[in-house]
Amino acid sequence: MFGPVGAGDRTVRSRLWRFLLSRRTAAWSLSLLLCLTALGYLVPRQGTPRAERLMASSPESATLLARLGLDDVFGSVIFGAVLVLVLVSATAAMIHQARIVWRRTFRTAVPRSEYAFDTSCPADGVDAVLRTHHYLRVGTVEGHLRYLCHPWGLWGGLILHVGLVVALVAGFVALGTERRAITDLAVGEVYEPGMEWAYEEGGWLSSPLMLDSPLVVESVEPVFWPTDEVRQVTSVLRFLGASADDVLTIQVNAPQRHRDLTLYQSQNFGHTFLLEVAYGDEVMRLRADMPWPTGRAVPSYQDITFGDDRLQLRYYADVEQEGMVGSPTIGARYALGEERSDVATLTIGQSVQVGPLDVTLVDVLRWTRISVVRNHGIAPLFTGFFLIIFGSILIYGVVPREVYVMEHGGATTVTWRALRFRENVMGEFDDLLAECHGRRSV
Numbered sequence: 001m002f003g004p005v006g007a008g009d010r011t012v013r014s015r016l017w018r019f020l021l022s023r024r025t026a027a028w029s030l031s032l033l034l035c036l037t038a039l040g041y042l043v044p045r046q047g048t049p050r051a052e053r054l055m056a057s058s059p060e061s062a063t064l065l066a067r068l069g070l071d072d073v074f075g076s077v078i079f080g081a082v083l084v085l086v087l088v089s090a091t092a093a094m095i096h097q098a099r100i101v102w103r104r105t106f107r108t109a110v111p112r113s114e115y116a117f118d119t120s121c122p123a124d125g126v127d128a129v130l131r132t133h134h135y136l137r138v139g140t141v142e143g144h145l146r147y148l149c150h151p152w153g154l155w156g157g158l159i160l161h162v163g164l165v166v167a168l169v170a171g172f173v174a175l176g177t178e179r180r181a182i183t184d185l186a187v188g189e190v191y192e193p194g195m196e197w198a199y200e201e202g203g204w205l206s207s208p209l210m211l212d213s214p215l216v217v218e219s220v221e222p223v224f225w226p227t228d229e230v231r232q233v234t235s236v237l238r239f240l241g242a243s244a245d246d247v248l249t250i251q252v253n254a255p256q257r258h259r260d261l262t263l264y265q266s267q268n269f270g271h272t273f274l275l276e277v278a279y280g281d282e283v284m285r286l287r288a289d290m291p292w293p294t295g296r297a298v299p300s301y302q303d304i305t306f307g308d309d310r311l312q313l314r315y316y317a318d319v320e321q322e323g324m325v326g327s328p329t330i331g332a333r334y335a336l337g338e339e340r341s342d343v344a345t346l347t348i349g350q351s352v353q354v355g356p357l358d359v360t361l362v363d364v365l366r367w368t369r370i371s372v373v374r375n376h377g378i379a380p381l382f383t384g385f386f387l388i389i390f391g392s393i394l395i396y397g398v399v400p401r402e403v404y405v406m407e408h409g410g411a412t413t414v415t416w417r418a419l420r421f422r423e424n425v426m427g428e429f430d431d432l433l434a435e436c437h438g439r440r441s442v
Helices: 007-021 023-042 049-057 059-067 070-075 077-105 123-132 151-177 378-397 426-436
Strands: 116-119 135-141 144-149 179-186 199-202 215-224 230-239 247-251 256-258 261-279 282-291 300-306 309-316 329-336 344-346 351-354 357-374 401-408 411-418
Touching: 007 023, 007 077, 023 070, 023 077, 049 059, 059 070, 077 151, 116 426, 123 135, 123 144, 123 401, 123 411, 123 426, 135 401, 151 378, 179 215, 179 261, 215 357, 230 261, 230 357, 247 256, 247 261, 261 300, 261 309, 282 300, 282 309, 309 357, 329 351, 329 357, 344 351, 344 357, 411 426
Parallel strands: none
Antiparallel strands: 116 411, 135 144, 144 401, 179 199, 179 357, 215 230, 230 247, 256 261, 261 282, 261 357, 300 309, 309 329, 329 344, 351 357, 401 411
């Protein structure tokens, strides 16, 4: 009626262990984790610029997401519980694989096999035959000489599960600590550490992104196809106060590293027009970062609004409209309600009357958008992927086999066993049988 002391505990542990090793548990927990991760990226997280834009454009949607707890998926109890379940399940599978590998590598008993034969060839002769088939003698088990072929194939499952655990941990460290920011800088403009970014967002474990020294853009050089489409954008950056080695040249799809930061070149770039606008007794200094026109005869537009008044700007990449790179030209007109003034062309250093405004073009510079990303765990993540691939190669590309040899009564018994994919290597057993009897199979 009553079991021995501790029997119930062992039953509970056994059931828990089977639950953690279940393929169904692994499949469901991984699927749920992937769904939650995708949801965490798609739904704006509270406190981020995306969430603020959603609140401004659709307060009802933002409120609904907050009530459902979807505005902070990565910080939710459900996500944490699923992540823990996946990690514990993967760790349990890794331990299980380690036990299997250890047991198969260092056997203490001869396993049963239906593939065995007797031969008059002595053990030394069988040894010579096995060595031609790349078998290694690894010891003695219950009086049998034990040989292994491709023993590293035994470790494929363990290596794969170690890689899976490493990739999971590194992946969520990378997701949690990643921080990315964007800034638009004109040539010669300095971004000082601590200045506000144009955009900044990061993982739930990340801290604000700070540069260690001032950053300046030294040049922005776009290259275009004959169809006027962007071919490449190259920017030269310098971290002030640092050595000459910290001058970075970045291109689209060719980022550069600076300590623990990665700097990316965006395809957002253009010309910066510095303006001085006099309106009555008030003088305003304005800046217009206008995107590069999409074609040589296609202008780029931007409105500057102050009160009910608008200063409408239009510029071409080349004054002659003969190419995408040339002398940029900008025109301006004043707008108030439905009223429009004539378009006036602005020239550096000259004051131009635009409606009631006196507009002076102070300078023309090129600007570009720089993305700065800080993340940790990327190297371990790729290490995990490598281990998964390497383990898979060992599992499916290398078939470990073992042979047991024992002399008795003037005869030698040879037992052959493939640890997996036996059908693919059955020919080897026939070869051993033939060679140990002095003949080869056709």
